[in-house]
Structure formats: structure tokens, C-alpha cells
Amino acid sequence: MKLFIDTTNWQLCLILIDEENHIVEEFIQRDTKKVSDITMTNIINLLNKHNLKLNQISDFYVTKGPGSYSGVRVGLTIVKTLKTLNDQINVFLIDSLKIQAGNQKCISLLDARSNKWFCSVYDNKKVIKEPFLIDEDTLKELQAEYPDYIIIKDYDHVDFKVYVLNALADFEKIENISDISPIYVKSFI
Structure with a gap:
């Protein structure tokens, strides 16, 4: 199974994708400034709804920014932690x-x-x-x-299901944990 995670821009977007690249389910919560508080809970809820465990997700597709400083870090920290715990998972990154x-x-x-x-x-x-x-x-x-x-x-009229499926080949596969890094654009960062 594959999981797309976008926490970069004041929303939480999760898309569960099966091995044949069909959308299993999409979850979007817009206008949230508490993405760090709700992301893992919603990932677990999404997986539970489909009788899945986190260790059954082999491929994680994540946006790396630019975006909200905290939001960018949330998705990347999750996959960095999971890759640290299990080097066999695949991490793919794309800019938002x-x-x-x-x-x-x-x-x-x-x-x-x-x-x-x-x-x-x-x-x-x-x-x-x-x-x-x-x-x-x-x-x-x-x-x-x-x-x-x-x-x-600002993702106006973006159908994440379509856009993510069309972009799967454009994500960059990350081999080393140290290469899981954000795009920060603001000059003070």
C-alpha cells in the first residue's frame, strides 16, 4: 500500500493508494493550523478504517514544501521517523x-x-x-x-486524487534518511 501525505499548506491531505495505483480513500481537512496535532491520529484512523496497520504501508509519498514552516516539518518528520525505524519502507518526495x-x-x-x-x-x-x-x-x-x-x-480546484496519481512517477525516491529534507523559501530560514 501507498500513502500520500501533504501537511505543508494549512491543510492535511492523506490519500491511501493500493498496489494497482487505485485510490482507496482520500482524507482532506482544510484550514487547519493544528496539523501537527492531528496528522498521526488521522493516519491511524484512515488505516484502521481499512483494517491496515502502519507497517503495511510500504511507500510514503510526501510533499516537502515550500509551505508553512511547521507544516513542512510534520510530514517529513513522520516519514523520517518511520524510515529510521524500518529502513525497508520507501520514501518519495515532491515539492508542493x-x-x-x-x-x-x-x-x-x-x-x-x-x-x-x-x-x-x-x-x-x-x-x-x-x-x-x-x-x-x-x-x-x-x-x-x-x-x-x-x-x-492555494490548491484552488486541485483534485488531489487525480494530481497525485498523475505525479507518482515525478516523486523523487529517497535512499538515505539524511536526504529527507524540506524546501524552505523564506529568507529568514
């Missing part, structure tokens, strides 16, 4: 802006608070601009630079 972009030609934005966004530019899964922090004025300049790119913001 890329999962949001899907296979579109777009400017992918996630709220970074204070009228700023985490931003990256994609063209059919190809990274045109690596993640960076952008403000309103710079966003207008970026839109002028990429006039035929759509803007996708």
Missing part, C-alpha cells in the same frame, strides 16, 4: 508547488502570508523557475513575462 501545477502550463502559487506567495513556474511538469518567494508587484511582472501561463493558487 509541483503537485499543485500538475501537468499544466502555469504559475503555481501558495500563500506565504504577509501578501507574499511561494511561487514556481511549470510547463507540463517541467520546472521553468525553481521555488522562490514573490510579492504582489513582482507577481505582476512575472505574469507579464509568462502571459500564456495560467495561475493556480
Whole structure:
């Protein structure tokens, strides 16, 4: 079994996927600032609902940021701990802006608070601009630079089930625990 975990952007998204890459169940709780308090409980509840134990999940697919500083750490800490306890599990990482972009030609934005966004530019899964922090004025300049790119913001209209399944091959497999690391974009980090 596979489990997708996204805790990076003020929501909790869990998707349980079977060996044939069919969605077993999706759980999303939006607008939560308590993701660190609810993630493990909801993972266990999801697994219990399907008569599964944590050790029956062989592959963990996790977003690594950018996003909320605490949120980014939650998902990564869970898989880092599980990989430490059982080196046989597989960990796959992807950046949260890329999962949001899907296979579109777009400017992918996630709220970074204070009228700023985490931003990256994609063209059919190809990274045109690596993640960076952008403000309103710079966003207008970026839109002028990429006039035929759509803007996708804060997972609006993103169907995680579809996007995650389409991106499974794009996740990076992590061999060493020390390579499980976040994408932090803010300048003070």
C-alpha cells in the first residue's frame, strides 16, 4: 500500500493508494493550523478504517514544501521517523508547488502570508523557475513575462486524487534518511 501525505499548506491531505495505483480513500481537512496535532491520529484512523496497520504501508509519498514552516516539518518528520525505524519502507518526495501545477502550463502559487506567495513556474511538469518567494508587484511582472501561463493558487480546484496519481512517477525516491529534507523559501530560514 501507498500513502500520500501533504501537511505543508494549512491543510492535511492523506490519500491511501493500493498496489494497482487505485485510490482507496482520500482524507482532506482544510484550514487547519493544528496539523501537527492531528496528522498521526488521522493516519491511524484512515488505516484502521481499512483494517491496515502502519507497517503495511510500504511507500510514503510526501510533499516537502515550500509551505508553512511547521507544516513542512510534520510530514517529513513522520516519514523520517518511520524510515529510521524500518529502513525497508520507501520514501518519495515532491515539492508542493509541483503537485499543485500538475501537468499544466502555469504559475503555481501558495500563500506565504504577509501578501507574499511561494511561487514556481511549470510547463507540463517541467520546472521553468525553481521555488522562490514573490510579492504582489513582482507577481505582476512575472505574469507579464509568462502571459500564456495560467495561475493556480492555494490548491484552488486541485483534485488531489487525480494530481497525485498523475505525479507518482515525478516523486523523487529517497535512499538515505539524511536526504529527507524540506524546501524552505523564506529568507529568514
